[in-house]
């Protein structure tokens with residue numbers, strides 16, 4: 001397949017809505033097909049709010065599925081190993097492959113990525129009782145990461161200033177909708193479906209323990225030396241240098257890593273470098289209200 005590169009400068013994405021949730025225009029126009037997606041019983045879905053650690057989870061899962069074989073994991077970019085279900089860039093390039101196209105062409109067992117809020121997951125995934133891994137990240141770091149990603153990625157709308165973007169995040173007027181509704185919706189769903197709900201902060205603090213949860217969920221065993229190799233290869237430092245995982249190989253002309261690299265910092269608590277005291281106060285007050293109706297608790301620092 002050709003590379004997803006663009007010679008000319010591309011304009012910023014325009015947005016539309018599906019069921020009150022903001023998406024880029026290409027996703028909106030594909031929506032009917034996304035909703036009708038034919039999941040297979042052995043599909044594994046990796047679901048996250050964007051910038052919660054999707055790529056990290058994908059690399060860990062792939063390493064598990066390839067029994068720790070680093071070379072096999074490096075046969076293709078993350079985007080091609082795990083189709084991004086709802087993603088489409090039709091308007092940008094004649095050689096852009098939508099997530100649907102990539103998924104449909106893929107032999108089973110497939111691992112598919114999505115950022116959809118739980119209510120917009122195509123019904124077939126529930127009908128087929130597919131396993132789902134959900135990774136959640138604390139709101140403040142998720143917001144900071146998302147802000148930088150919007151700056152560097154032209155397939156997303158312009159974030160505006162930090163202050164403006166924070167406001168949009170708090171009101172849910174961002175792509176894939178409200179972070180608050182996303183994490184709460186999936187948290188509720190885990191009691192009814194085969195969902196492993198993980199946290200970025202736990203993964204940072206004790207990756208071995210969290211990876212063991214994934215192994216159990218996927219009904220896989222792993223020798224301790226292979227697990228150690230997996231831990232090494234999925235560390236931030238290693239992934240930052242891995243062209244098959246760091247998004248430098250694809251989306252050239254769309255992602256500008258000189259503005260902000262995809263593999264940016266990979267830490268917990270970076271929000272402290274961005275939130276002013278006043279912004280933090282306002283955010284906390286609003287957070288308390290929005291999260292009053294859930295048992296879900298996040299660590300904002302380690």
Ligand code: A3P
Pocket residue numbers: 048049050051052053054055056141144145146148234235236237239262263264265266267270
């Ligand atoms: P930062 O912008 O805070 O650095 P996603 O894959 O959902 O787009 O999430 C991207 C975020 O996950 C970025 O966060 C990125 O640096 C971080 N990340 C990617 N790989 C990681 C790893 N191996 N360990 C820790 N964080 C990682």
